[in-house]
Each structure stands twice: as C-alpha cells, then as structure tokens.
Amino acid sequence: MDWQTIFKEIEDKLMPHFRCDVWERGLYYYLLRHTRIAGLDATTIPLSAISGTLGCSESQARKSIRSLAEKGCIELEQTRKGHYVKVFLPNELSLPSVQEQPALNIEEIDFFKNREYLDVLLKREQNQCFYCLREIKEDSCELDHVVSQLNVGDNGYRNIVASCHQCNTKKQGGSAEDFIRQLSRKNLLSEKEFEGRIQALEALKAGQIKPEINR
Ligand SMILES: [Zn+2]
Incomplete structure (x- = not known):
C-alpha cells in the first residue's frame, strides 16, 4: 500500500469531506493503526482502550466511534468484547475529488x-x-x-x-x-x-x- 498517498488523501479529502472533529480525527488514525496498518481488515477494540489512548471519557469515545460509523468512515458491530471495527480508506469511499484552485490571472x-x-x-x-x-x-x-x-x-x-x-x-x-x-x-x-x-x-x-x- 502506498501510505504516503493514502495519508494525503485522508487529510485532503476524507477529513474535510466528513468534517471530522478532533476526537473523530484522532480516533480514525488510532483505528487505522490497529486495522489496516497492522494488515487487518477489521478488529475488535474495547471502548476503554479508545478512551485511554485519546485521553477522553468513555462516553466521548462512544460518541465519536458512532459518529464515524454514521459518517461512513468505519463499519461498526457491537460485540461482547467491544466494538468490531472495519476502517475504510479514502479510495474505498466515494469522495468527491478536491477541486484545484484555478491559478490567479x-x-x-x-x-x-x-x-x-x-x-x-x-x-x-x-x-x-x-x-x-x-x-x-x-x-x-x-x-x-x-x-x-x-x-x-x-x-x-x-x-x-x-x-x-x-x-x-x-x-x-x-x-x-x-x-x-x-x-x-x-x-x-x-x-x-x-x-x-x-x-x-x-x-x-x-x-x-x-x-x-x-x-
Ligand atoms: Zn503623494
């Protein structure tokens, strides 16, 4: 995988398109690290691990993970061990291409x-x-x-x-x-x-x- 391109697309397309706040942003990268970057399609992550890493309350972690799922950046399934999470990369989502600013004449x-x-x-x-x-x-x-x-x-x-x-x-x-x-x-x-x-x-x-x- 070309992570350089993927990270650029996350910052330039995915984050602005979904208007991710600071928690969603941190959470997306955290989930990405433990799924796609680790070579997994999906994994189970307990809420306590998320709140511990992001330094937020569990209710904030729950709110952010649900919000990311509603926006479509991740797929979520609640299990007894925690959230079973699948993270999508920018090219797996239908994001509008960034309009390049025409050069000033x-x-x-x-x-x-x-x-x-x-x-x-x-x-x-x-x-x-x-x-x-x-x-x-x-x-x-x-x-x-x-x-x-x-x-x-x-x-x-x-x-x-x-x-x-x-x-x-x-x-x-x-x-x-x-x-x-x-x-x-x-x-x-x-x-x-x-x-x-x-x-x-x-x-x-x-x-x-x-x-x-x-x-
Ligand atoms: Zn003068």
Whole structure:
C-alpha cells in the first residue's frame, strides 16, 4: 500500500469531506493503526482502550466511534468484547475529488475592490506614494485610479496605484501626467524624481510593472 498517498488523501479529502472533529480525527488514525496498518481488515477494540489512548471519557469515545460509523468512515458491530471495527480508506469511499484552485490571472484581478491587494501594490510601490514618493503606510494610504473611473479607468494593476491621501485628493479626475507636472512645479519632486515618475507612469500603463502576487 502506498501510505504516503493514502495519508494525503485522508487529510485532503476524507477529513474535510466528513468534517471530522478532533476526537473523530484522532480516533480514525488510532483505528487505522490497529486495522489496516497492522494488515487487518477489521478488529475488535474495547471502548476503554479508545478512551485511554485519546485521553477522553468513555462516553466521548462512544460518541465519536458512532459518529464515524454514521459518517461512513468505519463499519461498526457491537460485540461482547467491544466494538468490531472495519476502517475504510479514502479510495474505498466515494469522495468527491478536491477541486484545484484555478491559478490567479493577474489581468483579471480587481486591485481596487476592498483594498484586498493593497499589500502587493504597496510592495510594488516600495511603500512610497506613486506620485510624490512620500512614505506611505498600509493603514493610511489610498488606492488611486491613474485614469479616473469617470474617464472609464478600470481596476487593473495598470491603473491602480497606492498613493498618499493628499495626492489622491488633489489629483481627483485629472490626468496623472499633469498631476506629476504640478508636483514638480511645486518643487515636491526633484527633476530626476519627476523624470522617474513619468517613466514609471508609462511603464505602469504598458503593464511593465506588475505586482507580485503570492496567494
Ligand atoms: Zn503623494
């Protein structure tokens, strides 16, 4: 038997499918150890042995073993010597296969909604306002539409940046390029910084600065 695969399937399929609690989980592994792992299809196990091993009362042990049987993970027959138990492996039960999460497509992610991707945008912006380069923090920064929603800007990574509150408020529906020029005129950006921001803006729109998503 390929126990590595079996244990993976127990954890990934069987336990979540039957929503086993901590007692049922411990009990299943205990019963498995004394049946299938010992090369037996079934065995008789007294309730006292179960409660002793799990460190629970006999009534808890009884409740859990009945519950596992009701769920169908084991087959149970009460005998004078204890419970005659047969344990099923995941491939002997008809468990739905685990749906693999489809990989995230960065082009389809809404980077504005609920500030859900704020952390990755902040990382991309290196914790600086995209416009004025002032240091920004997760709890106080804002998400800004480079092309405003009024001008039909979308919520993709090419159009959403992390900014400080002031820039977000002052820029409003205006163009990002004009706003960066204003900052430069007010000496809030050095000439070098101004050029850097204009380049960053172009790279952003061209999809060249993608946030890194690890989820
Ligand atoms: Zn700013």
